[in-house]
Amino acid sequence: MSTAVNLADVARIAGVSPATASRALSDHPHVAPATRARVWQVATDLEYVVSPEASRLAGGSTGRVAVVVPHLSRWFFGSVLEGLESVLRESDLDVLLYRVGDAAERHAFFDKLPARRKVDAVVVVGFSVGDDERRRLERIGVDIVAAGGQIASYPSVRIDDHAAGRQAVDHLIHLGHRRIAMIAANDPGEDAGHPAGRSSAYYAALADAGIGVDDRLVTTVDWGVEQGAEAMSALLGATSPPTAVFAHSDEVALGAVRTVRRAGLRVPEDVSVIGIDDHPLAALTDLSTVGQPVREQGEIAGRMVVAGLRGEEFERAVLVGTRLVIRGSTAPPRRVRRGGRRVDA
Amino acid sequence: MSTAVNLADVARIAGVSPATASRALSDHPHVAPATRARVWQVATDLEYVVSPEASRLAGGSTGRVAVVVPHLSRWFFGSVLEGLESVLRESDLDVLLYRVGDAAERHAFFDKLPARRKVDAVVVVGFSVGDDERRRLERIGVDIVAAGGQIASYPSVRIDDHAAGRQAVDHLIHLGHRRIAMIAANDPGEDAGHPAGRSSAYYAALADAGIGVDDRLVTTVDWGVEQGAEAMSALLGATSPPTAVFAHSDEVALGAVRTVRRAGLRVPEDVSVIGIDDHPLAALTDLSTVGQPVREQGEIAGRMVVAGLRGEEFERAVLVGTRLVIRGSTAPPRRVRRGGRRVDA
Numbered sequence: 001m002s003t004a005v006n007l008a009d010v011a012r013i014a015g016v017s018p019a020t021a022s023r024a025l026s027d028h029p030h031v032a033p034a035t036r037a038r039v040w041q042v043a044t045d046l047e048y049v050v051s052p053e054a055s056r057l058a059g060g061s062t063g064r065v066a067v068v069v070p071h072l073s074r075w076f077f078g079s080v081l082e083g084l085e086s087v088l089r090e091s092d093l094d095v096l097l098y099r100v101g102d103a104a105e106r107h108a109f110f111d112k113l114p115a116r117r118k119v120d121a122v123v124v125v126g127f128s129v130g131d132d133e134r135r136r137l138e139r140i141g142v143d144i145v146a147a148g149g150q151i152a153s154y155p156s157v158r159i160d161d162h163a164a165g166r167q168a169v170d171h172l173i174h175l176g177h178r179r180i181a182m183i184a185a186n187d188p189g190e191d192a193g194h195p196a197g198r199s200s201a202y203y204a205a206l207a208d209a210g211i212g213v214d215d216r217l218v219t220t221v222d223w224g225v226e227q228g229a230e231a232m233s234a235l236l237g238a239t240s241p242p243t244a245v246f247a248h249s250d251e252v253a254l255g256a257v258r259t260v261r262r263a264g265l266r267v268p269e270d271v272s273v274i275g276i277d278d279h280p281l282a283a284l285t286d287l288s289t290v291g292q293p294v295r296e297q298g299e300i301a302g303r304m305v306v307a308g309l310r311g312e313e314f315e316r317a318v319l320v321g322t323r324l325v326i327r328g329s330t331a332p333p334r335r336v337r338r339g340g341r342r343v344d345a
Numbered sequence: 346m347s348t349a350v351n352l353a354d355v356a357r358i359a360g361v362s363p364a365t366a367s368r369a370l371s372d373h374p375h376v377a378p379a380t381r382a383r384v385w386q387v388a389t390d391l392e393y394v395v396s397p398e399a400s401r402l403a404g405g406s407t408g409r410v411a412v413v414v415p416h417l418s419r420w421f422f423g424s425v426l427e428g429l430e431s432v433l434r435e436s437d438l439d440v441l442l443y444r445v446g447d448a449a450e451r452h453a454f455f456d457k458l459p460a461r462r463k464v465d466a467v468v469v470v471g472f473s474v475g476d477d478e479r480r481r482l483e484r485i486g487v488d489i490v491a492a493g494g495q496i497a498s499y500p501s502v503r504i505d506d507h508a509a510g511r512q513a514v515d516h517l518i519h520l521g522h523r524r525i526a527m528i529a530a531n532d533p534g535e536d537a538g539h540p541a542g543r544s545s546a547y548y549a550a551l552a553d554a555g556i557g558v559d560d561r562l563v564t565t566v567d568w569g570v571e572q573g574a575e576a577m578s579a580l581l582g583a584t585s586p587p588t589a590v591f592a593h594s595d596e597v598a599l600g601a602v603r604t605v606r607r608a609g610l611r612v613p614e615d616v617s618v619i620g621i622d623d624h625p626l627a628a629l630t631d632l633s634t635v636g637q638p639v640r641e642q643g644e645i646a647g648r649m650v651v652a653g654l655r656g657e658e659f660e661r662a663v664l665v666g667t668r669l670v671i672r673g674s675t676a677p678p679r680r681v682r683r684g685g686r687r688v689d690a
Contacts, residue, residue, distance in 0.1 A: 067442075072427040073640070078418040085417065085444045094463070097412075097442040099430045118439070225629055254629055281626065284570055284599060295418070 007048070008138065014042040017155075019121070020311045022141040028061065031311030064094045065305055066119040068109060070127050070187065072099055075279055076294055080125050080147050083298025091306045093120075100127075110136055121305045123147055125298075127187070143308040147301035148294075150317075155308065157300040157318040159292045164322040165201025165246070167290045168274045171324055172244040173209045176332045177272065180206070181217040181242035183231045185224075185252045198248050198276065217242050221252065228255025236263055236271075243271060243333040250275035250282045250289050257287065257329060268331035278325055286328035293320050352393070353483065359387040362500075364466070365656045367486035373406065376656035409439045410650055411464040413454060415472050415532065417444050420624055421639055425470050425492050428643025436651045438465075445472075455481055466650045468492055470643075472532070488653040492646035493639075495662075500653065502645040502663040504637045509667040510546025510591070512635045513619045516669055517589040518554045521677045522617065525551070526562040526587035528576045530569075530597045543593050543621065562587050566597070573600025581608055581616075588616060588678040595620035595627045595634050602632065602674060613676035623670055631673035638665050 011021035016035060024031045024039035031039075042048075065088055071077045085095050096119055100106040110133040121143035129144070129151045137144055146156035172180050182202045206213055216238050221227035228247060232255065235242055247253035253275030260271045267273055275282065278291030300318050307314040356366035361380060369376045369384035376384075387393075410433055416422045430440050441464055445451040455478040466488035474489070474496045482489055491501035517525050527547045551558055561583050566572035573592060577600065580587055592598035598620030605616045612618055620627065623636030645663050652659035 064441075071423075072430065073420055073423040075418055075420070078416075078423045081442075082417040082444060085442060089443075095442045096409075097426075097430060097440045098434075099427060225625065258629060280570065281629075284603060284626075285630070 007141075010039065010043050010046060010048050013046070014039045016311065017143050017308060018138050019141045019143040020308060023309075024311055028311075030061075030309055032313075035311035035313075061309075062118060062120050063092065064096050064119045066096045066098055066122045067125065068098045068100055068106075068122060069125040070099070070101055075281075076148070076277065077125055079294040080298035080301070083295035083300075084123060084125075084147065084302045085298075087299050087302025088305065091302075093306070093309075106133075120309055121145065123301050123305060124149070124151060125301075143305065145301050145304045145308070147297050153316075155304045155314070155316040157297045157304065157320060159297075159322050160319050161197025162201045162204075163197075164276050164290045164292065165198040166205055167322060167324045168246050168276060169202050169205035171288070171326065171330065172246060172272060172274060173205060173211070175244070175272065175330060177242075177244035178209075178211050178333075179214070179217065179240065179242045179244070180211070181219070181235050181245045183228055183235075183245060183247040183252055183256060184218070184220040185222070185227070185248040186220060187223050202246060223249065223252065225251050225255040225258075228252035229259045230255075232256035232259035233263075236260070236265075241271075244330070245271060245273045247273065247275045250277040250279040250287060253287060253289070253329075254281060254285060257285070267329050269334060272330040272333070274330050276322075282325070282327070288327045288330040289325050290322050291325045292322045296320060352486075355384065355388050355391060355393050358391070359384045361656065362488050362653060363483050364486045364488040365653060368654075369656060373656075375406070375654055380656035380658075406654075407463060407465050408437065409441050409464045411441045411443055411467045412470065413443045413445055413451075413467060414470045415444070415446055420626075421493070421622065422470055424639040425643035425646070428640035428645075429468060429470075429492065429647045430643075432644050432647025433650065436647075438651070438654075451478075465654055466490065468646050468650060469494070469496060470646075488650065490646050490649045490653070492642050498661075500649045500659070500661040502642045502649070502665060504642075504667050505664050506542025507546045507549075508542075509621050509635045509637065510543040511550055512667060512669045513591050513621060514547050514550035516619060516633070516671065516675065517591060517617060518550060518556070520589070520617065520675060522587075522589035523554075523556050523678075524559070524562065524585065524587045524589070525556070526564070526580050526590045528573055528580075528590060528592045528597055528601060529563070529565040530567070530572070530593040531565060532568050547591060568594065568597065570596050570600040570603075573597035574604045575600075577601035577604035578608075581605070581610075586616075589675070590616060590618045592618065592620045595622040595624040595632060598632060598634070598674075599626060599630060602630070612674050614679060617675040617678070619675050621667075627670070627672070633672045633675040634670050635667050636670045637667045641665060 007021055008018050011018040014021060016039060021039050024036040025043060067081060067084055069077045069081060088095055098109050100109050122137060123145045126148040134152060144154045146154055149158055150156045184199050219231045219234060221231045245256050247256055253273050257267050257273050260267050265271055274288045276290045278289050282289045297320055304314055352366055353363050356363040359366060361384060366384050369381040370388060412426060412429055414422045414426060433440055443454050445454050467482060468490045471493040479497060489499045491499055494503055495501045529544050564576045564579060566576045590601050592601055598618050602612050602618050605612050610616055619633045621635045623634050627634045642665055649659055
């Protein structure tokens with residue numbers, strides 16, 4: 001036997017998670033027979049010896065799944081949670097809820113969880129997980145699933161942020177806008193910054209349309225309505241303000257709309273505004289947006305957890321589609337009417 | 346010994362919950378010494394004999410609290426949950442989350458929970474619990490706390506719905522309105538119907554102002570923006586439409602505002618609208634409302650749970666204050682300007 005072979009090697013070569021490999025090797029009842037056979041075959045081939053500790057941990061199914069979210073009062077996270085809870089409940093798995101609002105809370109969560117072996121799997125909703133934290137979870141054989149984001153190579157369900165950003169910015173370009181601002185939004189609890197794909201989409205769309213980037217039209221704020229409102233104030237104060245604004249989220253976009261109106265300007269006649277999400281607010285306030293299915297991402301993450309715990313095969317990287325929802329907050333710029341005739345204001 | 350004496354008798358006479366009484370009698374470590382002494386004294390006086398089953402159950406502290414909510418994607422419930430989670434986490438209690446969207450899910454929850462003794466306490470957020478369900482929880486010695494509502498005589502934290510309703514309707518009356526409509530909102534998952542206090546406040550305020558009730562101005566809908574919008578359509582179609590509308594919640598009020606505007610009328614010039622909650626939407630959309638502290642209700646419920654599990658004294662019926670927030674959606678009716686002069690439109 002080679003002492004260099006560990007559970008992670010067996011799992012990788014068998015094409016399953018360390019958690020599933022661990023369960024398969026401890027003859028856990030919920031592992032599919034084919035999976036169990038494959039894992040055992042790989043373990044035998046590699047002359048892997050099950051450590052008593054790994055076996056004990058894998059055997060102790062808790063029937064609980066930790067769901068870790070940065071926010072609870074925000075629609076996106078509540079909706080993902082609602083989808084997750086419903087699927088896990090159907091499979092008789094209980095949801096242990098952890099809100100980790102900032103880095104300190106997140107570290108505390110990852111420090112405490114393994115020591116007590118409270119859960120069989122962890123679903124991380126909408127934030128990234130550091131390498132140290134991942135290693136800690138892997139060591140104790142806990143499945144990880146990412147919902148509304150992506151974490152290394154773990155199973156994940158999310159939207160394609162770049163594609164969503166293109167839908168929004170291309171819509172503004174097609175309407176005839178050339179001075180297009182972007183309000184990027186950081187989640188304050190998130191190390192990784194704002195969704196990079198949404199920003200890269202902005203630059204790519206402008207480049208494809210032959211529109212030069214004006215740095216004064218790009219701003220990054222913390223996520224929120226008020227922050228969107230302030231960012232818009234700064235943009236309106238520029239010598240040559242934008243005729244259209246792409247905001248990274250609907251709530252930021254709605255702050256921008258409020259500022260435009262308070263400045264005595266009209267949406268969309270003077271400034272078009274588009275967000276991302278299709279938050280319930282968007283329909284209420286007639287905001288154009290790029291819609292994403294949110295509850296569904298929770299449901300898919302839930303099904304990934306269930307499949308993973310059973311050792312069943314499943315698609316490990318699901319991208320859910322987004323769609324352009326054109327409402328009343330976007331229109332051609334005032335000085336370019338249909339047909340291309342310029343009508344100076 | 347009297348066979349008629351049970352744990353509930355001991356608890357009632359000792360002035361503690363059955364759960365606390367049970368823990369006190371099983372020498373649970375987290376019961377305050379004074380409480381334990383009092384419970385033992387009562388039990389001795391009554392010649393109460395601890396049943397082995399009750400003792401076993403109380404001894405098995407799980408370190409978990411079930412939080413049962415009807416909705417997760419709605420701001421109110423997410424905010425209560427956020428407050429609850431933070432307080433319980435501080436005391437090292439885990440939150441097991443159960444969403445029970447309708448009566449069937451609620452029954453399933455109460456059927457399954459006791460059999461497995463998964464939690465030490467149950468916090469019910471924003472809905473009522475039937476007598477059968479309460480008895481089931483009591484029997485196994487689980488503390489119950491109600492947040493955002495009231496359940497029998499269990500510890501609860503909530504607003505005074507009648508007082509909140511008065512703040513809203515009195516505001517409209519003070520502005521000079523006399524044709525004031527009410528859109529009451531039922532939670533579809535709730536047996537008990539809409540908050541009765543908010544409706545009684547409407548009738549009481551009108552009576553105090555000497556305004557007769559016009560049944561055509563009172564309507565009840567399921568909770569939601571769309572339902573508020575539809576209710577407003579019906580009210581505007583009346584032969585003598587209202588000059589002001591009191592909605593039971595901000596989201597219903599915002600639906601009403603949308604209908605008023607789509608009908609080509611102005612808010613507040615033609616119709617004033619006020620809600621209850623101070624939802625983040627209200628500030629964004631300039632909606633007058635009666636604000637309630639929401640996250641704080643979750644925190645208070647969390648502290649009640651912690652105190653109850655420790656056998657400490659705590660205030661068992663907390664009413665948190667509400668406040669009138671006057672924004673741009675309410676104004677004097679067009680035909681009655683300040684000073685009482687009538688100016689016909």
